[in-house]
Amino acid sequence: MTIKDIANVLEELAPLSFAEDFDNVGLLVGDINKTVNGILVTLDSLENVIEEAIAKKCNLIISFHPIVFKGIKKLTGKGYVERSIIKAIQKDIAIYCLHTALDNAIEGVNAKICDILELNKKRILIPKPGSLKKLVTYVPQEKSDDILEKLFAAGAGKIGAYRNCSFTVEGIGSYQADEKARPYKGTIGELHLEKENQISVVFTKDREHGIIRTLLKHHPYEEVAYEISTLDNPLSSIGMGMIGELSEPIDEKTFFEILKKKMNVSVIRHSAFLNKKIKNVAVLGGSGAFAIKSAKEAGADVLVTSDLKYHQFFEAESEILLADIGHFETEQFTKNLLVDYLTKKLPNFAISLSESITNPIKYY
Missing domain, CATH: 3.30.70.120 (Alpha-Beta Plaits)
Incomplete structure (x- = not known):
C-alpha cells in the first residue's frame, strides 16, 4: 500500500476538510506515492519518535499533532522542529498528521474520551459551521x-x-x-x-x-x-467537543476520583466545587477554554478539558465545574484510537503504537 492508500483510509474517519482553517494537516513530510512498509502511530513526531520508527522499520509516522505548524524558512537543525524534520527526511520517513480533523470527527478524539469515561448519549458539543x-x-x-x-x-x-x-x-x-x-x-x-x-x-x-x-x-x-x-444549518456529526451522560448522578469529588483513575491523572486544576451532583459531562481534548460557554448552554455539570488560564476559571460563574486535567492527558488515548481503527481497516498490515514519551510537562 502507498501513503495515499493509507491516507484514504484515514480520511474515512477524519476527512482533512474537517480541520480548522489555522491548522496544518495531511502529509507534512514525504512522497504521497511511496510504498509503506510499516506504520508508527504517535501523538507527536519528535526526534525520539523518529528513532523509534527507524528501530521498528516503520517508514510512515501517523501523528496527531503536526510537527510543522508555523512557517519554516530554514532547515538548519536549530530547534526540535527542524531537527525532527531533517531526521525524518534523512531516514526517508514520512509524517502524516490529523490534528483538528480528528478533533472534529464524530468518532474522533472526544468520542474516545467519552468512551473512557463511560458516557452515554454522547453528542457533538460545538457543531462546526459551514460543514x-x-x-x-x-x-x-x-x-x-x-x-x-x-x-x-x-x-x-x-x-x-x-x-x-x-x-x-x-x-x-x-x-x-x-x-x-x-x-x-x-x-x-x-x-x-x-x-x-x-x-x-x-x-x-x-x-x-x-x-x-x-x-x-x-x-x-x-x-x-x-x-x-x-x-448555515448546524450539523450534529461534525464539530468540537462532546457532551454525554453518566449512568447515575454522582457527587463532584467522587467524579474527580473516577476522572483521575480513568484518565491516568494525578492532579486536576479546577474551579470551585458547586456542591451538586454530576450527571452531564462535557469533554474537549486539548485547549478547550473556548468551549466553556457552549458547555454551559448545553447543560453540562462539568467541562473536562485543558490549558485553562487563570481568568478563564472565573468564567465558571458558579454555573459549571471546570476541570483542567492537562493537554497530553486529554489526548493520550488518541493514538490508541487510531491504532484500533487502522488495525480493523488493515488487519494484515504492520501497525505499531508508539512507546515514546512525548509529554513535555512533568509534575513534582
Missing part, C-alpha cells in the same frame, strides 16, 4: 431516479440517522443548441422544452468533489446546470 452543503441540479425526468441513486452512492442525501434524503420538483427546462452542440434531445438551432426534475440533496463538504464528479459523469446533458451552496 453542510446543498446541490441543486436539473435532470430529464426519465433520468431523475438514476442520477439520484448515483448521488446517494457518492455520499449525498445523509441527514443524521437518515439516508437517501432528497427533494424533487417537476418543471420545464429550455435550451437552444448551436451548431457545435451535441444535445441530449432537440434539434440544432431550435428552442427545445424538456420535462425536468429539479433535484436538491445535501452533503458534508468533504464529499463535494466526489459528488460533482459523479453528477458530471452520469448526467445525460452535455452541459450540466447545477448550483452548490454552503448552509
Whole structure:
C-alpha cells in the first residue's frame, strides 16, 4: 500500500476538510506515492519518535499533532522542529498528521474520551459551521431516479440517522443548441422544452468533489446546470467537543476520583466545587477554554478539558465545574484510537503504537 492508500483510509474517519482553517494537516513530510512498509502511530513526531520508527522499520509516522505548524524558512537543525524534520527526511520517513480533523470527527478524539469515561448519549458539543452543503441540479425526468441513486452512492442525501434524503420538483427546462452542440434531445438551432426534475440533496463538504464528479459523469446533458451552496444549518456529526451522560448522578469529588483513575491523572486544576451532583459531562481534548460557554448552554455539570488560564476559571460563574486535567492527558488515548481503527481497516498490515514519551510537562 502507498501513503495515499493509507491516507484514504484515514480520511474515512477524519476527512482533512474537517480541520480548522489555522491548522496544518495531511502529509507534512514525504512522497504521497511511496510504498509503506510499516506504520508508527504517535501523538507527536519528535526526534525520539523518529528513532523509534527507524528501530521498528516503520517508514510512515501517523501523528496527531503536526510537527510543522508555523512557517519554516530554514532547515538548519536549530530547534526540535527542524531537527525532527531533517531526521525524518534523512531516514526517508514520512509524517502524516490529523490534528483538528480528528478533533472534529464524530468518532474522533472526544468520542474516545467519552468512551473512557463511560458516557452515554454522547453528542457533538460545538457543531462546526459551514460543514453542510446543498446541490441543486436539473435532470430529464426519465433520468431523475438514476442520477439520484448515483448521488446517494457518492455520499449525498445523509441527514443524521437518515439516508437517501432528497427533494424533487417537476418543471420545464429550455435550451437552444448551436451548431457545435451535441444535445441530449432537440434539434440544432431550435428552442427545445424538456420535462425536468429539479433535484436538491445535501452533503458534508468533504464529499463535494466526489459528488460533482459523479453528477458530471452520469448526467445525460452535455452541459450540466447545477448550483452548490454552503448552509448555515448546524450539523450534529461534525464539530468540537462532546457532551454525554453518566449512568447515575454522582457527587463532584467522587467524579474527580473516577476522572483521575480513568484518565491516568494525578492532579486536576479546577474551579470551585458547586456542591451538586454530576450527571452531564462535557469533554474537549486539548485547549478547550473556548468551549466553556457552549458547555454551559448545553447543560453540562462539568467541562473536562485543558490549558485553562487563570481568568478563564472565573468564567465558571458558579454555573459549571471546570476541570483542567492537562493537554497530553486529554489526548493520550488518541493514538490508541487510531491504532484500533487502522488495525480493523488493515488487519494484515504492520501497525505499531508508539512507546515514546512525548509529554513535555512533568509534575513534582
